[in-house]
Amino acid sequence: MSQLNLMDHAPSTPGKQKPEKSPYINHRMRLHSSLSKLTIFSTFVVAFLIFLFLLSPPSATTPATRRRTLGGNSFNSSATSWGGSDWEKRVSRSARRASPSSLAVLITGAAGFVGAHVSLALKRRGDGVLGLDNFNRYYDPNLKRARQRLLERAGVFVVEGDINDAALLRKLFDVVPFTHVAHLAAQAGVRYAMQNPSSYVHSNVAGFVNLLEACKTANPQPAVVWASSSSVYGLNSKVPFSEKDRTDQPASLYAATKKAGEEIAHSYNHIYGLSITGLRFFTVYGPWGRPDMAYFFFTKDILKGKQITVFEAPDGGTVARDFTYIDDVVKGFLGALDTAKKSTGSGGKKKEPAQLRVFNLGNTSPVPVSELVAILERLLKVKAKKKVVAMPRNGDVRFTHANISLASKELGYRPITDLGTGLRKFVKWYLEFYPGSKKKSAW
Numbered sequence: 001m002s003q004l005n006l007m008d009h010a011p012s013t014p015g016k017q018k019p020e021k022s023p024y025i026n027h028r029m030r031l032h033s034s035l036s037k038l039t040i041f042s043t044f045v046v047a048f049l050i051f052l053f054l055l056s057p058p059s060a061t062t063p064a065t066r067r068r069t070l071g072g073n074s075f076n077s078s079a080t081s082w083g084g085s086d087w088e089k090r091v092s093r094s095a096r097r098a099s100p101s102s103l104a105v106l107i108t109g110a111a112g113f114v115g116a117h118v119s120l121a122l123k124r125r126g127d128g129v130l131g132l133d134n135f136n137r138y139y140d141p142n143l144k145r146a147r148q149r150l151l152e153r154a155g156v157f158v159v160e161g162d163i164n165d166a167a168l169l170r171k172l173f174d175v176v177p178f179t180h181v182a183h184l185a186a187q188a189g190v191r192y193a194m195q196n197p198s199s200y201v202h203s204n205v206a207g208f209v210n211l212l213e214a215c216k217t218a219n220p221q222p223a224v225v226w227a228s229s230s231s232v233y234g235l236n237s238k239v240p241f242s243e244k245d246r247t248d249q250p251a252s253l254y255a256a257t258k259k260a261g262e263e264i265a266h267s268y269n270h271i272y273g274l275s276i277t278g279l280r281f282f283t284v285y286g287p288w289g290r291p292d293m294a295y296f297f298f299t300k301d302i303l304k305g306k307q308i309t310v311f312e313a314p315d316g317g318t319v320a321r322d323f324t325y326i327d328d329v330v331k332g333f334l335g336a337l338d339t340a341k342k343s344t345g346s347g348g349k350k351k352e353p354a355q356l357r358v359f360n361l362g363n364t365s366p367v368p369v370s371e372l373v374a375i376l377e378r379l380l381k382v383k384a385k386k387k388v389v390a391m392p393r394n395g396d397v398r399f400t401h402a403n404i405s406l407a408s409k410e411l412g413y414r415p416i417t418d419l420g421t422g423l424r425k426f427v428k429w430y431l432e433f434y435p436g437s438k439k440k441s442a443w
């Protein structure tokens with residue numbers, strides 16, 4: 001017998017019931033009994049609903065949580081949520097530094113290739129690190145999520161959000177007085193700019209301005225170190241590329257947006273006293289790298305027995321890159337953070353001139369793309385199916401070569417990894433991360 005049936009036979013007020021004959025009283029008793037059944041039933045229903053509510057995950061639309069829609073970018077995640085006291089606690093905990101002399105760094109693009117490596121290196125030495133990433137689908141989001149898991153294990157929380165979200169940035173600066181911002185969020189890739197130009201404007205121009213707006217208003221203002229690109233040298237033919245060389249002939253929209261970033265940095269430094277350092281990266285590669293880059297998809301395609309397209313200059317000349325290994329770039333990045341002077345503004349006003357710097361972070365030894373392929377063939381023990389074609393007019397430049405004397409003098413930057421050594425580490429990681437990729441090879 002169910003509990004409800006048992007209650008059917010129980011007096012509504014136990015111990016007080018008297019036998020009554022009156023129809024009115026009988027009616028009242030029936031009514032009373034029905035009401036009590038209804039009350040018990042309702043209690044059960046309400047209890048069941050409370051039980052279900054307690055079981056359900058926290059809603060993204062609770063008052064403490066805001067929802068933001070990301071616009072302007074076809075492959076952005078449609079929405080992301082943040083806020084609430086638990087979220088703020090996670091933010092603070094992640095940004096907590098080991099000692100007062102350590103840095104508190106907001107890292108944009110933390111689930112990206114360079115961002116993840118810089119985050120881990122800072123966390124390892126005791127700096128407070130908070131990541132921010134929009135997890136867009138420009139390349140395999142699973143790889144970004146895997147990097148995020150790596151960071152979470154190291155104690156780095158990656159907030160899911162976009163640098164274009166002004167309210168989110170304001171909130172982050174409210175919760176943490178960041179000493180530094182490492183800005184690595186960007187729309188990367190030279191050739192993709194012809195397919196999706198607006199994504200470059202959205203992230204590299206609008207997003208950067210939005211971030212600098214937040215930095216200029218923050219109290220204290222952080223020092224900013226951000227990723228520019230070797231591509232700003234564009235059609236410059238003077239080698240090796242020095243920071244003093246021309247950068248007004250970009251060959252791609254990507255390069256143009258990075259160059260725009262350098263000019264935007266100048267204006268925020270000039271008006272608001274933000275300390276800003278731009279680092280021109282030269283084709284950075286290594287474990288946990290970007291699948292849109294040639295060394296990465298060449299590896300994938302060589303293992304699959306798929307043809308790869310190797311570019312040569314229109315006159316049949318060599319196409320070469322100053323490939324730079326990730327660990328060397330990370331050391332340069334940390335050197336830039338450690339030598340960055342404080343911003344000089346407050347309340348959105350400059351008090352005195354602030355530091356403004358640009359450095360090349362390259363390897364100083366360009367390697368032809370044909371040699372990159374030969375190294376991969378040796379490491380993978382698979383012969384590549386190569387198709388050599390004249391470099392299309394897609395934004396690529398023929399060669400890059402960094403002069404690093406300035407970075408060496410000011411940041412103590414000393415790249416030590418040659419392409420063979422760096423690619424060996426990359427291939428080892430690749431085969432571990434994509435188990436089975438070797439077996440699937442046609443060889």
Ligand SMILES: O=C(O)[C@H]1O[C@H](OP(=O)(O)OP(=O)(O)OC[C@H]2O[C@@H](n3ccc(=O)[nH]c3=O)[C@H](O)[C@@H]2O)[C@H](O)[C@@H](O)[C@@H]1O
Pocket residue numbers: 188189190228229230231232281282283284292293294295309310311312319320321369391396
């Ligand atoms: O150093 C930089 O500033 C830039 O480095 C890379 O750009 P890129 O040097 O073009 O790197 P890859 O796309 O990996 O290309 C490497 C080389 O392989 C060549 N390539 C690329 C693709 C292809 O199918 N075949 C081919 O021969 C390219 O012409 C280039 O010489 C990054 O993708 C940019 O985000 C970064 O800013």
